[in-house]
Amino acid sequence: MTNRTIKHPFWADETKTKIVCQFHYDSGEVLEASVMDTEDGNPDWAEIIETFGMEELDAATEKFASERKRHKEIEEAQKKEAVEVDMAGALFNAKLEAFEIEEVKSSKDRVLKSRIRKAKNIMEVMVLTSALVTKEMNNGESE
Amino acid sequence: MEKANKGFLYVATVNKKFLAGALYSAISLKDYYPEAHITLFTDKRWVTDDLYDIFDNVVYEDVPDNIRAKLWALSKTPYKNTVYLDSDTEIQHEDIHLLFDQYKNNADIMITKIRPYSGKISEFPGGNLTDHCGMFMYKKNKRTMAFMKEWYDLYLKQASGEWQWDTDLYPEKLRPWDQWTYWWIQNKTDLKIKREFLDDDARWNFINTYREDETDKPIVVYHHTIRT
Numbered sequence: 242m243t244n245r246t247i248k249h250p251f252w253a254d255e256t257k258t259k260i261v262c263q264f265h266y267d268s269g270e271v272l273e274a275s276v277m278d279t280e281d282g283n284p285d286w287a288e289i290i291e292t293f294g295m296e297e298l299d300a301a302t303e304k305f306a307s308e309r310k311r312h313k314e315i316e317e318a319q320k321k322e323a324v325e326v327d328m329a330g331a332l333f334n335a336k337l338e339a340f341e342i343e344e345v346k347s348s349k350d351r352v353l354k355s356r357i358r359k360a361k362n363i364m365e366v367m368v369l370t371s372a373l374v375t376k377e378m379n380n381g382e383s384e
Numbered sequence: 385m386e387k388a389n390k391g392f393l394y395v396a397t398v399n400k401k402f403l404a405g406a407l408y409s410a411i412s413l414k415d416y417y418p419e420a421h422i423t424l425f426t427d428k429r430w431v432t433d434d435l436y437d438i439f440d441n442v443v444y445e446d447v448p449d450n451i452r453a454k455l456w457a458l459s460k461t462p463y464k465n466t467v468y469l470d471s472d473t474e475i476q477h478e479d480i481h482l483l484f485d486q487y488k489n490n491a492d493i494m495i496t497k498i499r500p501y502s503g504k505i506s507e508f509p510g511g512n513l514t515d516h517c518g519m520f521m522y523k524k525n526k527r528t529m530a531f532m533k534e535w536y537d538l539y540l541k542q543a544s545g546e547w548q549w550d551t552d553l554y555p556e557k558l559r560p561w562d563q564w565t566y567w568w569i570q571n572k573t574d575l576k577i578k579r580e581f582l583d584d585d586a587r588w589n590f591i592n593t594y595r596e597d598e599t600d601k602p603i604v605v606y607h608h609t610i611r612t
Contacts, residue, residue: 337401358474
């Protein structure tokens, strides 16, 4: 049987009846494992408790939990940022499309054009664009 | 084309959305600065008469179909003093007409600073990118034109992989960025030009990810930084 070393153990939950760890084999293979004690006594469980001790397991568990929390926070922040970037991109694209409309592009109404540029959502872009186009069309008819 | 000593330059190639962006930005520029003289470099296939309603000068002959055609265009500016604007910018204040007065200390180029918290990449073992190349103002002189030509030539070698560098100092992930090419020429070659940062620079190139407290004056140029 290949020799192996147990690394990075921590409690799987608060009941402290299961340990998550890694088995590092001499062959280079690394296996993630969950180890529980048994009625007859699990030698892996005994080895972990003897090698690392309860205090070290407690400390490793706390460290793992705080790292997991930090990773989760980073992941959530990245997801939130991606959603915001997508929404900002969609809003900007809507404004670009509005300014490709002839009546908007050639309008001298700086105030309404500025309001379209400053619109905070796509609905606002649509409503203001519609108002400007209508106004320009009416102006055209009256001229 | 009517002769103008100072003007604004946009470049839109590869994807037609960049033309829509340039048009959007140029309309905002004319709204706040109706006398602004604007040149557009773009793809010949996209040129229509209505572009001339906004742009005073449209250049389309021999414009390369390259994502960084801007670097090719910079040395072909018709102006003595040029403001280059990315096509995802927007003018938001009439102070834009004061921009040409912001030259200082005999600089060849006036530019804004990168905020590390806002950039995809700014620091690396061999140095750090400090200058934001999405908006800047430059003079047409021999030194600056040589710099701009080298910027494009070196970028082509960078993009094709012909130019290899010490990746321990300068990570490979710098390869897509023209700001990296700019940094190299400014810091590692004799072609460097005199650069100054614009005062209260954030208002002249306010990136959409900047914190609001970067400037307490009205934003003049807002930069949407759309994904490419």
